[in-house]
Amino acid sequence: MKIYISHSRKFDFQNELYKVLRESELNSNHEFILPHEQSDMPFNTKELFMNKGCDVVVAEVSYPATGQGIELGWADMLEIPIICIYKEGIEPSQSLHTVSKRFLMYTSSENMLEDISGALRIYE
Template sequence: MKIYVSHSREFDFKNDLYKPLRESGLPVEFILPHENSDEQYDSKLLLERHGSDLVMAEVSYPATGQGIELGWADAYKTDIVCFYKSGSTPSSSLQVITDTIIEYVDERDLVNKLTQALKLNYA
C-alpha cells in the first residue's frame, strides 16, 4: 500500500511526522513529499495517476495548499484519513471529503491510531 502524506509546512513535519512514520515499521510505502526537497511536489499528477492508495492528512494547521491536495484526492477517488493533534481544531469542511478524522496526543499515539485505521479499513 502506498500512502501519500499531506500536511502544512507550519510545523516541524520532518521530526514530528516523517520521522515517526519512517520508524513505525508499518508495511506500507510512505510518500513524504518534502523529505528530501523543499521544492513543490506534483501531488496532482500522483493522485491523477492513482499513484497512491490512501492520503494521510495531518490537518492540525490550516493550509490552502493542503486543501487543494485533499480536493484532488477526493476528485480522483483516493481515500483520505485525517489526523489532528489534540488541542487543535481541524476545519469542519473535512467532513465533506472523509468520515475518518482522528485525534492524536503525540507521535506514538499517531502511529498507533494510523495502524488501527489501516487494520480496520484496509486489511
C-alpha cells in the first residue's frame, strides 16, 4: 500500500516521524511517501493525489499547519482515506473531523507504529 505522510514542519519530523517509520517493519510492508525526506522544497501533493499516487494519508496533526489543512482538503475531496495521529496531551483541531473519522492518540514512537499498523489493516 502507498501511504502519504502529512505533517507540519513545526517539529523534528525527520527524527520523530520519518526515521521511526523508515526503521519500522511497516516500511518493509508498505511504500511510504515522505514529502520532505530528501528536500525542503515544496512537494506537489495535489498532483500526487489527483494521479492516484497513494492509497491512504496518515496525518500527524499534533501541530496545526495551513499547508497540511490544504493537503487534507484535497485528499478528502478525492476520497483518499485519512488517518489522523496525534501526541498524548494534544487537542487536535476540531475542523479535522470534517475530513476524517479516524483519530489515534499515541504516547510513544512504538505506540504510534502500533496504531498506524492497526489502522492500515482496515484499508488493505
